[in-house]
Amino acid sequence: MPIWAAVEQKSHQPMLLLMDECVAAATPELQPGGQYFPLVGNQGCLLASTWGKSKFLPRYHSSALILYLQTFKLAFTDEVYIHCTLEAWDPSALAQNKKACHIVETG
Template identity: 60%
Template sequence: MAKNIYSTSLTYRPNRKPEGWIPLFLIPAYGSAEGHGGLVFHMALLNEDLTGLAKSSLFPLGSFIPIWAAVDQKDHQPLLLLLEECVAATTPELQSASLVYPITKGCLADGKTGNSRFLPRYHSSAILLYLQSFKFALGEEVYIHCKLVAWDPEVFDTEKACHYIKETGEWELLDDPSQSDLCKCCDSSCKPRLKREPQGLVQNSVLGPLTIVENSNPDPQ
């Protein structure tokens, strides 16, 4: 007798956080807090329900790595925080000999081959990257290097956060889907950013170490 084989595909798209919602953490234990140009930047690994810091830095292959980044605005005008560029590397400092895996450069390319995406913002000065763990340096220490940019929320132009929506088969601009035409270059080559002033709005940050491991659980019989 022939056996029927069933499979289930699960797509996770979380609801938008309530207006005014603020996470219950500030200084990340697994992340970094760095001051630059009068601003303080943060990065951290979050737990699965995005309510606090991750309790483990081990991530099975294919699971999700929630990454939070934020900038303390203090007395500055409202700022938009963007991940201008992020890569995974095997060293805490980027070197010519480092193994590197590109994650995003304005366009979250891994969302087209995997299921990574940006989550809805709770504030313009913070961003949540829901990154699906990838086959890179398995079992080794991995560091996430990001260039954080705090910029005018009214300016998109070459500064953007685009992710791929598989349900629609299109790229979407996180902060204003009506301007998603700015993401069309994600399938080719987007123009490099223009030199901006002042330079104090840019911060290079590193998060880690974390380790991606193969899921060793045997398939059920």
């Protein structure tokens, strides 16, 4: 399941788009105390890559991100909503803790 996001730069300096956090939920709106399944956390690392074949695809432009998410079903619902927090950064002033990474198992 590809999830694509981009920021329109227009006349602005080049921007680097990052996914800071992403969760799967049973509702279209996040609710306090609701059940969530973390997909992206730890400042942009794809947690879903530890249990499947999910990964960030190579960038075609710094202002766009493509997340290839392996399909899944949540045990507590039939409907799944994906909620993500995105950040656009100036690449020259990027904080070291900001990233878009996935975990690759070797062995």
